[in-house]
Amino acid sequence: MTGAEHHWWERTGAAARRPGYELAVAYARSVAEEHVNPLLALGLPLSVAGAEGSFVFDQSGTALLDLRTGGGAFALGHRNAAVVRALVTAAGAVDMGDWQLPSELRTRLSKALSDSQPRGTWQWRFCVSGSEGNELALRTAVMATERTGLAAIEGGYHGQTGLAAAVTDPRYLHAKYPPLLAEPIRLAPDASAAGAIDESVAAVIVEPVQLTEAIRPLEPDFLAAIRRRCDEVGAVLIFDEVKCGLGRTGPVWAHERGHVAPDMLVTGKALSGGLYPVAACGIRTDGSNQALLKWRSDFRSTYGGSLLGMVVATEAVAQLTNEDNRRAFRDAGDELEAALNPSLGRRLHRMGMAFSIDFESPDHALFVASDLLHRGVLVPFPRASTLLLFPPFTLGTEEARTAARAIVAAADLADDLLWGIPNDDLR
Numbered sequence: 468m469t470g471a472e473h474h475w476w477e478r479t480g481a482a483a484r485r486p487g488y489e490l491a492v493a494y495a496r497s498v499a500e501e502h503v504n505p506l507l508a509l510g511l512p513l514s515v516a517g518a519e520g521s522f523v524f525d526q527s528g529t530a531l532l533d534l535r536t537g538g539g540a541f542a543l544g545h546r547n548a549a550v551v552r553a554l555v556t557a558a559g560a561v562d563m564g565d566w567q568l569p570s571e572l573r574t575r576l577s578k579a580l581s582d583s584q585p586r587g588t589w590q591w592r593f594c595v596s597g598s599e600g601n602e603l604a605l606r607t608a609v610m611a612t613e614r615t616g617l618a619a620i621e622g623g624y625h626g627q628t629g630l631a632a633a634v635t636d637p638r639y640l641h642a643k644y645p646p647l648l649a650e651p652i653r654l655a656p657d658a659s660a661a662g663a664i665d666e667s668v669a670a671v672i673v674e675p676v677q678l679t680e681a682i683r684p685l686e687p688d689f690l691a692a693i694r695r696r697c698d699e700v701g702a703v704l705i706f707d708e709v710k711c712g713l714g715r716t717g718p719v720w721a722h723e724r725g726h727v728a729p730d731m732l733v734t735g736k737a738l739s740g741g742l743y744p745v746a747a748c749g750i751r752t753d754g755s756n757q758a759l760l761k762w763r764s765d766f767r768s769t770y771g772g773s774l775l776g777m778v779v780a781t782e783a784v785a786q787l788t789n790e791d792n793r794r795a796f797r798d799a800g801d802e803l804e805a806a807l808n809p810s811l812g813r814r815l816h817r818m819g820m821a822f823s824i825d826f827e828s829p830d831h832a833l834f835v836a837s838d839l840l841h842r843g844v845l846v847p848f849p850r851a852s853t854l855l856l857f858p859p860f861t862l863g864t865e866e867a868r869t870a871a872r873a874i875v876a877a878a879d880l881a882d883d884l885l886w887g888i889p890n891d892d893l894r
């Protein structure tokens with residue numbers, strides 16, 4: 468941008484009159500304009516100054532009920548008391564640790580994650596983001612199979628890394644890195660599509676439930692067909708459960724629904740306890756894929772496996788897998804569903820603690836998201852015509868009712884203003 472250019476948001480009067488506008492503009496100039504633009508497009512300059520439980524607080528102390536939760540990273544709410552305690556206690560004894568020096572704290576998290584798996588024996592590597600976990604899984608598959616082909620499902624989201632390893636001198640990496648920007652095979656989520664996986668494919672990466680645009684569970688038949696085909700051609704099956712795992716879509720692991728086991732599993736987001744960036748890449752050590760048994764460490768990440776992060780994630784896994792807690796999380800979801808259902812009817816979909824509401828158009832969804840912000844409810848910026856909600860699992864009964872009232876009021880207003888017809892005709 469040259470100095471002479473002006474951004475549209477610098478010329479919009481409505482946002483400029485709101486408190487926080489100056490902070491938002493300073494952020495846009497010095498950090499990332501693209502974080503500020505969607506909020507200003509929704510009419511609200513927002514700078515997060517604090518967070519607690521189900522709420523984030525803006526610069527003026529206004530509370531926003533958080534149904535966005537960073538795509539599920541705050542599954543246990545903001546600054547969960549037990550997670551904060553674990554971190555503070557650990558900080559009295561350890562620091563991040565050196566990634567190459569063993570520590571019992573990593574063994575403990577590894578055991579907790581292995582114990583939560585429906586089947587198999589597992590080994591885990593720790594990193595700082597879901598993207599990095601997927602990167603490690605894909606690279607390990609490339610290395611183990613000595614193939615470079617990759618396959619993914621249409622609509623999948625797996626992260627944004629890759630080029631850094633591609634430009635690292637290959638002598639520092641055990642793996643031959645796939646050719647730059649090679650096009651993966653993209654499979655339609657249809658059992659007949661599995662035939663496209665051939666002997667050139669190192670790995671197939673799958674979110675058992677896609678949660679980026681809408682709630683899209685992959686059918687058990689499709690997952691079974693992919694599993695069979697991977698076994699036939701010797702490809703590695705990776706489940707990316709960064710978003711759908713750790714209870715977000717119901718079971719602790721989303722793939723428990725399909726009764727199909729992966730060779731590798733990547734987790735992140737909720738694993739952080741909302742407090743420390745931790746992700747993990749698991750590999751089945753008893754898997755049928757013989758090529759993977761050649762697996763060895765090709766992974767360096769300075770902050771990966773931070774000891775403070777290990778303590779936080781171990782507490783998060785304990786809370787997310789505890790049966791009493793899980794019952795309470797289900798009750799919280801039931802409460803929200805019961806409050807939304809009478810008004811939203813067929814528009815509402817739910818899997819575990821992932822909710823979506825279908826609107827008639829992208830404008831309609833954007834209007835509702837914007838109106839909700841002004842009613843004190845934060846939701847993910849909508850893609851297309853679906854609004855996704857990722858409430859904290861710890862949402863209280865009153866909070867669920869408050870959220871539902873706001874959502875129903877916003878949807879009704881959108882129907883009236885955008886369609887001008889009685890709401891009942893849309894349901």
Ligand SMILES: Cc1ncc(COP(=O)(O)O)c(C=O)c1O
Pocket residue numbers: 538595596597598599601624625626627674707708709710711735736
């Ligand atoms: C399914 C899935 N995989 C991977 C990622 C990347 O995770 P991160 O943003 O921590 O790199 C995301 C992030 O939204 C995701 O939803």
